Amino acid sequence: MSLSRAERNALVETVAALPDAALTAPVACDGAELALADVITRLLAADIEARLELAASLDAAGWNAPAAVRHLQWAPSARARLEASLTGVPAPLLDGRPFAGEWSVRQQLAHVELTDERYAIACRYTASRAEDGPFQPPPDAYPLRDGDPTGTPGEPASAILARMRTMRDEAITSLLSIGAATLLRTTEWHTAEHTLGFRLHRFAAHDLELTTDIRRTLAALGHLPTPAIRLAGALIESWGELESLLLGVPEQCFDAVPAAGLSMRQQLDRIHARDRQALACVRTSASLTRN
Secondary structure: OOOOOHHHHHHHHHHHOOOHHHHHOEEEEOOEEEEHHHHHHHHHHHHHHHHHHHHHHHHHOOOOOOHHHHHHOOHHHHHHHHHHOOOOOOHHHHHOOOOOOOOOHHHHHHHHHHHHHHHHHHHHHHHHOOOOOOOOOOHHHOOOOOOOOOOOOOOOHHHHHHHHHHHHHHHHHOOOOOOOOHHHOEEEEOOEEEEHHHHHHHHHHHHHHHHHHHHHHHHHOOOOOOHHHHHHHHHHHHHHHHHHHHOOOOHHHHHOOOOOOOOHHHHHHHHHHHHHHHHHHHHHHHHHHHO
16 A cells, blocks of 8 residues: 655645744644644654554554565665655755765765665566576666766755655565565675675665765754754654555555454544644644744
């Protein structure tokens, strides 16, 4: 099941743009008057409760994540951390290079995008190769990697991340059905032999490595996230945790209704409804703050 991010994305964008004063302004939400920051932190707490409920529903349905899913399950949350690190970053900082000989943020993102594609090609080849076939795919199976990555000058971060998200989703989906025995096949990474299962873990590990590099670059450029940007980033990371939990879950599990309680689809509808309600509160508060 593809998990819609429309409501969460709209909420993130609106929260990230708030001035500090808006976070302490009182706003009526869910029958109570709360500081806007409290509205967001309550939503984050509700996300945690929702993940616990969804996990319980998965247990009740008797669904056990297959081996490939377990290997890839950190990938959505790792990607969410990378995306969160770019929340509220001014466009000019994407091309700043504070360290001699090191890449800009735009170049680092281009590297992640290219690496995702190359990782997926290598993993699919290893999973499907004949026992007596070549150990590695031919060089021309990969997209060209020549010199430093560049990215597209002037392309906004939102467009870059949207394209990267589509590519990542396609890559991960193509690998979820790899069998447990196939994950033990040997492949190569950085001239050393590893199992295919290890290569699947590299999707998340590479994102975390680049997230550290991106944060370091932005800090050196003087970027200091505001409290609102930090809350918006937390909303992204929380959504990534939800995507990790639901990775590879078969469609029929979402409509199974337990003896007591809501189906998983109904639980997700409730999460979307909370996001819409929070977005309405944020927009109301932002309007009052401007006036």
